[in-house]
Amino acid sequence: MAMRKRDDEVFPNAAGIDIGASSHWVAVPQHLAEQAGCEPVREVGAMTDDLNALADWLLGCGVDTVALESTGVYWIPVYEVLEQRGLKVWLVDARQMKYVPGRKSDVQDCQWLQKLMSLGLLRAAWRPDGEVCVVRAVARQREVLITEQASWVQRMQKSLVQMNLQLTEVLTDVMGQTGQAIIRAIVAGERDPKVLARHRHSRIKA
Template sequence: MAMRKREDEVFPNAAGIDVGASSHWVAVPGHCTDAPVREFGAMTDDLQAMAEWLLACGVDVVALESTGVYWIPVYELLESRGLKVWLVDARQVKYVPGRKSDVADCQWLQKLMSHGLLRAAFRPAADVCVLRAVARSREVLLTEQASWVQRMQKALVQMNIQLTEVISDVMGQTGQAIIRDIVAGQRDPAVLARHRHRRIKASEQDIVRALTGHWREEHLFVLGQALGMYDDIARHLHKCDAKLQSLLAERSASSVDVGKTPRAGSKARAQFDLRQQLANWAGCDLTRINGLGLDSVMKILSELGTDLSRFANVKHFCSWLGLCPATKISGGKVISARTKRSANRVRQALKMAAMSLSHSDSALGAFYRKLCTRMDKPRANTATAHKLARLVYFMLTRGEAFVDEGQQRYEQQQRERSIAALKRRAATLGFQINPIGAAA
């Protein structure tokens, strides 16, 4: 059957897929086949048959909605078969007017895609998705582990063991030794207090008083269960860290042997190796940016990768992060300029990094404090995160190195700009500004 390209179609050979849990409905252009709509199952052989049918119909681009996690196998299989897959937001389809009730979702997707009315969502490369999955799993494990620490604290408080009043970190060296000794059967406060590290500010007598309580059997059982879950998650975290190290080592061109597990007591060396791995992968050291630590850079690179060419410019990148003002204008008047709410993980990491600049003596710290004098802290935090996002974009796309000019240099530049603005203002009013003590 002859295939004719209509002048009003941007993608004449586009297909639309309505993704579901048990089946997928696929629509292709009417000039490709006599039955342009077909239903396929969710099994792997069904997805293979779907790909064969799309290729036989001459389809070159496919649009599918991000329905739960059911779209991921479809996306990956079609992409592996050489098809260009666009993951579109369901809100885009909803907001386009003109849909009729007798049109299937897959047909409507195919029609909008053929006319170029949809935009593809950002999805990193396949190798970055592998790293992202492991990094997100590690984040979930850390959250679960923290919840079991809270359960241990609750069990201790119910027995009136006020360990948190004398030790800041319950799961530190001293806290873990005491809790493990309690679970092992030790009840004497004086014996338990001997685990006190010399850096603990509280005295041994204070720890003895805090460990004097009533040892209820049910609370001790809960304490032991929580400690066991904590240790079990710690073992999974160790495996997750080893997997992350191996994945990062594959992407790193460094000659440093960072794939091996660091020896005990070499925490600083391990952090340096991770920093070197991330720098080799990204082509630049993002940790040079004030406020961005290893955890923040790890989250940014695992979520985005190093290729930001999908974004047209830095403005599109910041808008995707949800850090740009969503200006609403009606009748020439700005109604609202608040940023939209977003659960973007990179946005959250940048906002946490911006919050850490409140006491920094860097230029970015001075910038954050200057904004706090003009607006409330949440808005200043968002504006500083926007500035950090621009720095990250330029470093990843241009390979530029970040150089901190320091707080004094930033304040000097701000003073020079203020003086220049005052001179321009005075000149418009017919005056001239001279420094105090200068000759007339």
């Protein structure tokens, strides 16, 4: 791939970030690094203070756009901190970079990401705004809890059978009002069947 001149770059002040679990590698354009008197590549930590320091460095260099890989969930804090600091953040799929020829062997991932971003060869993934993200996170967590609830109910039913408490034979739903009242009484130490039966709802025919 023939390298364009800087005048032809779509995002001449773009940085690239290679996301990691405990640290991130960041590359800024060579001309911005020279103006700021710093190296164009830097490793930064993943803690909040580190990310704020990263934002300070990028803004100090004159970076206005940042491309970062959508690696697991590690990109989320980076994305949020940089966006809150006023930088335009592009979330990109790392697989995009594999299909662009011309990479040299001595170029780090963050540098290659920065170069492709500056040339406008990357596409940003859709990222909803803050309120939508919150609602989506709540909905996903609710789905997880519902799935886990079903699993724990099955475990509880198995434990009841092992103790020869055949609640499932007389109740269609042990998680209903009667089932929960009886189970709570058992957990509290009650063992008398007649006392436990008093927790039966009036609509239960068993």
